[in-house]
Amino acid sequence: MDDWQCQITIQVRSTEIDVNGHVNNAKYLEYLEWGREEWFEQNRLDYDVLKREGIVTVVVHISANYHREAVQNDRLTIKSRLVSVGNTSLTMEQLIVNQRGDKVLDASLVIVTTNPDTHRKTRVPDVIRKCIHGAG
Amino acid sequence: MDDWQCQITIQVRSTEIDVNGHVNNAKYLEYLEWGREEWFEQNRLDYDVLKREGIVTVVVHISANYHREAVQNDRLTIKSRLVSVGNTSLTMEQLIVNQRGDKVLDASLVIVTTNPDTHRKTRVPDVIRKCIHGAG
């Protein structure tokens, strides 16, 4: 796990390959979401828990660097960590590596916490704050 | 068209909506690709032309800001322009607005031109250089 908090491994499937024979740039953002879902679940922060806390998380910024292509049957590991928490936003970093350890993609995301009724930004709850990388 | 070089309008379809009732963050990257495809075609730079020039284009960086959610039946306009060309890379900007004129997403992409056989970076051909925004 090195310096990451959470990881999942997935296999690239035939329908995830585009006409160029590799994973399309948009598909990686789905892989990243799968990795974040696991991070939230491992930290017992699934959708219902957050709703009880009065928040919904919304991605407001993604920055991604594509290093190497992925092809059918590749086994990709998606790694995630929470690196900082502001008043109403969090920053997560994610990395995708293939079965040979090559870096495929790295990304940084800004996520805001909003009130599900008013859709307004709301303070990041402590249940998330305590999950920051290196905390505790 | 204001200050953009190319635009397409699409309708958000039912299967493009996720469990939260809006377009998922990954789907927008597909919309952006649809917009860039149109840009390349309008500039007579489709896949076969580029191949004759000895290049394939590869996205190496995407930075996107999500401003507002989109829901089923929204009509989204995807606008594209080429803003700069380096030795072996180009930078494009894209904007998605909805039918009310609200900004939904803005993005900046870096695309490199590579040799399809060696996969090595190669100089951006003049057929692309002349398409830069404000040129001519």
Added chain:
Amino acid sequence: MDDWQCQITIQVRSTEIDVNGHVNNAKYLEYLEWGREEWFEQNRLDYDVLKREGIVTVVVHISANYHREAVQNDRLTIKSRLVSVGNTSLTMEQLIVNQRGDKVLDASLVIVTTNPDTHRKTRVPDVIRKCIHGAG
């Protein structure tokens, strides 16, 4: 419109093409759903109306014949009609043709009406029954 009740036309986009250079067999089922959504909306049977009638529609059977491949930029017309209504189910037929009038796919679907709370089958409401092809 010939003998169909509703139709939409869509353009095949780059990310809807698979490694074989054509629309993947699964993607057509999304196109069919887009066509049915339009049929329901045209008949003022959208999700909220059905919910007030106390039902949710669920697809329980699809049979599809693939006649011809579709490629990027093809303009596909998806046609839909309701052909029969049973006690708790409806049968719809759909057809996809391309911009040259070639038949691309035809399909037949069985949809049941269920109670959203109990998930049990419930009688097809009259608001749907009156929409049957050739009625009125």
Added chain:
Amino acid sequence: MDDWQCQITIQVRSTEIDVNGHVNNAKYLEYLEWGREEWFEQNRLDYDVLKREGIVTVVVHISANYHREAVQNDRLTIKSRLVSVGNTSLTMEQLIVNQRGDKVLDASLVIVTTNPDTHRKTRVPDVIRKCIHGAG
């Protein structure tokens, strides 16, 4: 494996869930394709082998029955078998069950073998014929 020739198990991911909170009917056809890819690979019939045999396989008919919904994190097992071979076509059956053993979907597909250059139907090669269920 009971009476099936091949199976894979996948986990339902967040972006595979639609606005109704379950796997959309089109997505299952992708799962089926993933299962067939594995069947072809296990039988050493991958794309390159078939190409050397002078054929490409094309799905011409799918019939699917949806028995039960699947939701995020469900673990679905996709089972596949070749049940009959005609002159230029094969019939495969597939079944999807969830982690509780519930039947989620069953399907029957007709696949034709075509010449990749002429796109005309061609005789099913013996390398496929010998893989029929119960053979040998």
